[in-house]
Amino acid sequence: xxxQGNTYTLLYSIILVVVVAALLAVVSLSLQPLQNENKxxxxxxxxxxxxxxxxSAETASKDFNQYIKEQYVVNSKGEQSEGxxxxxxxxxxxxxxxxxxxxxxxxxEVDGAKKYILPVYGAGLWGPIWGYIAxxxxxxxxxxxxxxxxxxxxxxxxEIATPHFTDQFQGKEIFDNTQLVGLLVVKxxxxxxxxxxxxxxxxxTSKGVESMIKSYLSYYEPFLKQR
Amino acid sequence: xxxxxxxxxxxxxxxxxxxxxxxxxxxxxCSTLAVTVKLENALVMGLSVTAVTAFSNVILSLLRNxxxxxxRIIVQLVVVAALVIIVDQxxxxxxxEVSKQLSVYVGLIITNCxxxxxxxxxxxxxxxxxxxxxxxGNGLGYTIIxxxxxxxxxxxxxxxxxxxxxxxxxxxxxxxxGYMNNGLMIMPAASLILVGxxxxxxxxxxxxxxxx
Numbered sequence: 001x002x003x004q005g006n007t008y009t010l011l012y013s014i015i016l017v018v019v020v021a022a023l024l025a026v027v028s029l030s031l032q033p034l035q036n037e038n039k040x041x042x043x044x045x046x047x048x049x050x051x052x053x054x055x056s057a058e059t060a061s062k063d064f065n066q067y068i069k070e071q072y073v074v075n076s077k078g079e080q081s082e083g084x085x086x087x088x089x090x091x092x093x094x095x096x097x098x099x100x101x102x103x104x105x106x107x108x109e110v111d112g113a114k115k116y117i118l119p120v121y122g123a124g125l126w127g128p129i130w131g132y133i134a135x136x137x138x139x140x141x142x143x144x145x146x147x148x149x150x151x152x153x154x155x156x157x158x159e160i161a162t163p164h165f166t167d168q169f170q171g172k173e174i175f176d177n178t179q180l181v182g183l184l185v186v187k188x189x190x191x192x193x194x195x196x197x198x199x200x201x202x203x204x205t206s207k208g209v210e211s212m213i214k215s216y217l218s219y220y221e222p223f224l225k226q227r
Numbered sequence: 228x229x230x231x232x233x234x235x236x237x238x239x240x241x242x243x244x245x246x247x248x249x250x251x252x253x254x255x256x257c258s259t260l261a262v263t264v265k266l267e268n269a270l271v272m273g274l275s276v277t278a279v280t281a282f283s284n285v286i287l288s289l290l291r292n293x294x295x296x297x298x299r300i301i302v303q304l305v306v307v308a309a310l311v312i313i314v315d316q317x318x319x320x321x322x323x324e325v326s327k328q329l330s331v332y333v334g335l336i337i338t339n340c341x342x343x344x345x346x347x348x349x350x351x352x353x354x355x356x357x358x359x360x361x362x363x364g365n366g367l368g369y370t371i372i373x374x375x376x377x378x379x380x381x382x383x384x385x386x387x388x389x390x391x392x393x394x395x396x397x398x399x400x401x402x403x404x405g406y407m408n409n410g411l412m413i414m415p416a417a418s419l420i421l422v423g424x425x426x427x428x429x430x431x432x433x434x435x436x437x438x439x
Contacts, residue, residue: 009295016302020309027313034320042323057323151331154264155385155413201410 043086050117050132050146051108068117070107076100078222090119090130103219108134115143118220122212125204127151129160129212135174139224142183145169147209157205168196174213180221182214230356238349239360242368249372249422250429251436254340259373260418262332267389269377270370271325272332275314277366280342283307284350284362291351303346304337311336341365376421384412 002008044060048067055063071085076099085104093101106117114137121130131147145166152158159165172183173193181194185206190197198206217224231239248254255276262272286306287294294302315333318326326333336342345365350358381387386394386408398404411417430437 003293003295004297009298012293012295013298013301016305020305024309024312027316031316031320035316035323038319038323154268201413 046146046148047106047117047132050134050144051110051115052144053110067108067110068106069109072105072107073102074105074220074223075102076219076222078220078224078226090121091128094121098219101219103223105220105223106132110143113137118216120212120216122208122215124149124152124160124208125157125202126153129205129208131209131212133169133213133217135224139227140173140175142169142172142174149205152205153202155201156199157202159199159202160205160209165196165199172196174217174224178225180217180224182217183210185210235357235360238357239364242361242364243371244368244429245433245436247368247372247429248341248344248365249369250426252344254344255369256422258332258335258339259369259376259422260415261335262329263373263376263380263418264384264413265328265390266374266377266381268328268332269373271329272336273366273370273373275318275329275333276336276339276341276369277363278314279307279310279336279339280345280366281359281362282310283342284345284358285355286310287346288350288353288355288358294351299351300343303343307342307346308337341369372422372425375425376418379421380412380417383409384417 038057041057041060044064045055045057048055048060048063051067053063053067073081073083073085073088075081081102083102083104085106088102088104090104093103104119108115108117116135116137116139117132118135119130119132121128123129127150129147129149129152131145133145134143135141136143147160147166149158149161152160168190169183171193172195174180174182176194184190184195185198186195187198187203242248245251249256249259258272258276263269283303283306287303290302290306311334314336315326318329318333345362349361353361378388381389382393386392386399394406394408396402398406400407409417
């Protein structure tokens, strides 16, 4: 057959595309279970790191069952409802109007004390950022925090995921008497119980963290005010 | 002809220095600037690119006599894109941590000029075995430059190497010392300066590469 002719070119491209598509479909399908498990284990690890439990991908499932005693879903009025908190896709809920969102709550027990772990989700500089905030039983004092991001600048905004940044949150308070203030990420010289230091060179990401925490805590506010 | 005859060895080792894709051909500069803030990212990126150049060179070398000339570039792109997707999927399944570190840059391997450059310039005119050596050689040549830059940028910019602190904490200005991390090093501008310095040093050693 003429290698430069139209028929040959057309057939060649059709066969090539079909073969490549089939190959990619096979690869994707056969790796999917492993990938999903990685994602779930990562989520468990992330939730656990908000309560200062370092877990590896292999032990995540076991540690998660050991520490997380209870999980439930609340709505924007703070009413508890049935549902599996772990399976809720926070990013998917974020796209819904605020009053229709399902808000997961994980209740952990660390050294006999109850901790509430709440997911947060918002926008950084380049893409979404998310994390988990663990509150003490008073639903006011922060016990721990975890943040992650999809594409913040390495060495700058990406530093929100480091312990250097997240360790500052421990002991901070989200309420000023009964007024919800959240946690403020400030430029240098953080003081008081509501402020943490931002990241130099990562101001926009730092501000993203601040508004993410503020807005998510406000969705949870009715739940947090039930004492 | 033996597998590692002089000519074949030259395909593998030439790109490491004398014919380095980054230093001599100035290809792949975009990702060289983007992913070298941390040494680990630079290394994994370099190895992923090496895997893709090696496999795409072999596959296209095998197909070289069947490809219709008019859709040559499209065929190359389809093969490279498929390989990059497979690399991305495999990393997600078996090296999840690393794939998270590299995030968007894995997808951007498709746009790496070195890959298309080697396919066009070499794989389409040579047998599979030399093409494989050429792909690995060029991938490693790229990896070396990334590693050198990642080393200096992470050391001077963050005071760490592969995530471990190497500058003693007591040296820092905050702890009473007189040392500060160089913030410029984590900016893209620093990599442009660094790559310039590396090219300077490389040309100074290989005088015949200096353009008239």
